[in-house]
Amino acid sequence: MRIVSISDADDPRLAPYVSIRERDLTGRSDGRFIVEGKVTLATLLERSLFEIESIFIGQSRLEPLSDILALLPQDVPVYVAPQNVMDEVAGFPIHRGVLACARKGEPLALDALLEAETLLVLNGISNHDNVGAAFRNAAAFGAGGVLLDEQSCDPLYRKSIRVSAGAALWLPFVRDGQGKDHIGRLQNAGFDVWAMTPRATAAELHQLKPSAKTAILLGSEGPGLEDALIDRCRPVRIAMASGFDSINVATAGAIALAHCHTCSVTGSA
Incomplete structure (x- = not known):
């Protein structure tokens, strides 16, 4: 040394x-x-x-x-x-x-993520703890990478790295562009994009079987995803107790990722 x-x-x-x-x-x-x-x-x-x-x-x-x-x-x-x-x-x-x-070196291009089976996609996530937790969850449940829009926090912020338990240092990610452009690129690459939303008309997560390529799209705390983004994707909701329809964004991502991981392991929905 x-x-x-x-x-x-x-x-x-x-x-x-x-x-x-x-x-x-x-x-x-x-x-x-x-x-x-x-x-x-x-x-x-x-x-x-x-x-x-x-x-x-x-x-x-x-x-x-x-x-x-x-x-x-x-x-x-x-x-x-x-x-x-x-x-x-x-x-x-x-x-x-x-x-x-x-x-940091040269940033990855989006093409580097498109061979993954499961991706986590973050849109407007401005809290460093949530970004770090999202990376930790993505790593825990086998996501192939994380895609962030340019409004989301930098995963290499010191606190984000710590909260991610170091996952932000090795899990491939791209932070660039806008959500609407990401959706188009992902869909063209064969991804079924699940927009997580509390909409009552959305498909319930536990009833879905992931596609061969699935991207889980999360919006910011509070307002969530814009309607225009949800309408371009498959709206998916997590069933909750009556009178409550909101959980932390990183927790929602963990539940959706765990569902996809379990389905891939067991081969069932």
């Missing part, structure tokens, strides 16, 4: 880690993103789609992380600093004491 001891919070080598909370909120223009925590660091090193640039950890974390850090390419520096220096650089207490910086 290339260990570099840091004692000064103004060390220029730590520039990617300065005030990470504010930079997350305002967006990064340099193609970098930050990973936080031991679990996501392990995923970044073991199966990530992205190139790691550096690691920044507290002194007390060096020995406990030795097995994970042994996976690092020799040219990747591990910056090690006292906890107070790390907190000063980040701009808030880094209780986990583990950060890493990676590069």
Whole structure:
């Protein structure tokens, strides 16, 4: 490992880690993103789609992380600093004491997802926790990738990665364009697009058998999907108790993905 001891919070080598909370909120223009925590660091090193640039950890974390850090390419520096220096650089207490910086690289094209049997499609999902949870669910139930419109949150936002349990680092995704264009591309590629909606006239999920290629389309919390998008797809609803028709968007995605996964395993609807 290339260990570099840091004692000064103004060390220029730590520039990617300065005030990470504010930079997350305002967006990064340099193609970098930050990973936080031991679990996501392990995923970044073991199966990530992205190139790691550096690691920044507290002194007390060096020995406990030795097995994970042994996976690092020799040219990747591990910056090690006292906890107070790390907190000063980040701009808030880094209780986990583990950060890493990676590069996004060239984004995937939509064609890279079209061979999948099941896709999760997110439209206007503006909450980072929901995006992260959606990725975790997609990974858990075997989706081949995630397609997001450009209004949805960046899955490589630090909190989204953490909530996804690292799935956002290895599950293929495309974040670009508009929902109406996505639907057309998916349908032309042979996908049956299920628009999740509380409409009473929509088909009930448990009565459906997934097609050979199925895309599950989710809209934002509150307003949900626009009628114009739903009308271009197969409207599907999750049966709920009388007088209640709404659940968290990531939970709705999990239920629909689990149904598709179960059907693919058992061969039944």
